[in-house]
Amino acid sequence: MIQLSNLRVAFDEFVAIPDLNLAIEQGEFFTLLGPSGCGKTTALRSLAGFVQPSGGSIHIGGKDVTHLPSDKRRVGMVFQNYALFPSMTVWENIAFGLRVRKENKSIREKLVREIAVRVDLSPAQLEKNVSELSGGQQQRVAIARALVLKPEILLLDEPLSNLDAQLRHQLRDQLKELQHDFGITTVYVTHDQEEALSMSDRIAVFNKGQVEQVGTPAEIYDTSATEFVCNFIGGSSVLTSDFVAATGTAAGTMGTGTGTSSYLRVEKAAFDPSGAAPGAVAADAAVVSRSYFGLYSRYTVLCHGAEINVLHKENGGSGPQPGQRVTLYIDPEHILHYDAGTGLRVLPGQRQPEAAAR
CATH class of the missing domain: 2.40.50.140 (Nucleic acid-binding proteins)
Structure with missing residues (x-):
């Protein structure tokens, strides 16, 4: 489904990712895990089309998208701070991408209502401004806005990091359930080892722009391939x-x-x-x-x-x-x-x- 081949990302003299090779399967919940500054978010933003790599290639579904604009890649992105429009209602936020895509009003209404039910947002909440919602509700809005466009891939950049511990645990389960229900290929970035172990089908552990190990949660934890992975996980x-x-x-x-x-x-x-x-x-x-x-x-x-x-x-x-x-x-x-x-x-x-x- 997703193939990153010899991907290199540099910002002037700083090389964030020297040589990244990753293969992510269709329908997989795949996590990029590592400490701050290790290159995991840069890899995600390169996949989204927000960062242009200086070398290598990105293929999605067999198609080379390395130089394709982000809006042509069929990916949905959920940011750490949600990037919602505070002056708009929940409805308007969710429908924003559909309006940009020039979907007609009846289709917009149908799709927004359908996705709201899937992410547990009530009709009354749809009429509120996002500033009136809790952090967990705003996170659902951000996910709904991404999913309503029916992307082939969902990208999430530390979407739970701004929530308190109890809400993180609750939404972690709901997010995994949503991913399973939609069957959508998901790439998830986090520095939280517990999140990665509990949610992922497979994990890539990053260190200084390189991948130390790729494996299932059990493989990463029980048979850590490097000393860094052993010390970072658990x-x-x-x-x-x-x-x-x-x-x-x-x-x-x-x-x-x-x-x-x-x-x-x-x-x-x-x-x-x-x-x-x-x-x-x-x-x-x-x-x-x-x-x-x-x-x-x-x-x-x-x-x-x-x-x-x-x-x-x-x-x-x-x-x-x-x-x-x-x-x-x-x-x-x-x-x-x-x-x-x-x-x-x-x-x-x-x-x-x-x-x-x-």
Whole structure:
């Protein structure tokens, strides 16, 4: 559906994207994830036609659109600040693109009413000025304005970042449901890892204008291809060489002389053997601290010189206390190893870095 080939974007002497290659499938919810300034929004704006690349090509549905104006690409865009017209009613905002396209009045009315129902905007809200709506309602208006034009692709640039946490969670589910109902190919930009993991079919993790890894949420999280991805996605504990040796599994010899860095995801360690993986090994540890969150507590324990974070389900608040000795259960297969020189993942016994999707 979408193919970015050797895409290069430069602003004077600054190269925002040196060489980007991405393939996005029809009907996919595809997320560009990364920290601020990593190039993800630049990539999205290039796809929309707002930024002209200095090299490479963009194909949509097999058609080269690299130099095509944005209004000829059949894409809908939802901006971070929604870019609505505050002096217009909700109805007028949604119908704006249809008027530009010179659709007749009866068709405009039909399409606006249909899309309003789909995004849960009432007839009374359609008559209000957008300035009278809440942030969540304005976001629905922005999405409706994009979808009413029936684009082939929907582009969203951090559309939930200006909302409070509770509303973000609510609209996240609604947005994914809308995308599923419409079956529209969606490219979503965010720096929020939880958003990306919960909403996406696949994710591309950006770092300094380059893609570190492309994969499903499970692949990105459980088998992070690079040390950057491992550290950026979710929470991990940094392991000592003594800890790694004690588990009975270490990374292979790299031949670089730089050694390896090792990590363990917070939910991969357990105090209870019944909750541990079948291949888990036991290690003695001491509780350093405990933070209570109701359904679970987050512990820091000291084990073979490493401070390991553990998520432990609460049972009446009777979990281990600071200073107490505990047994920690870890499956060696869950430990992620990275070559300290290249940052690429190393599998146990492997002599060369695992190839990352760059």
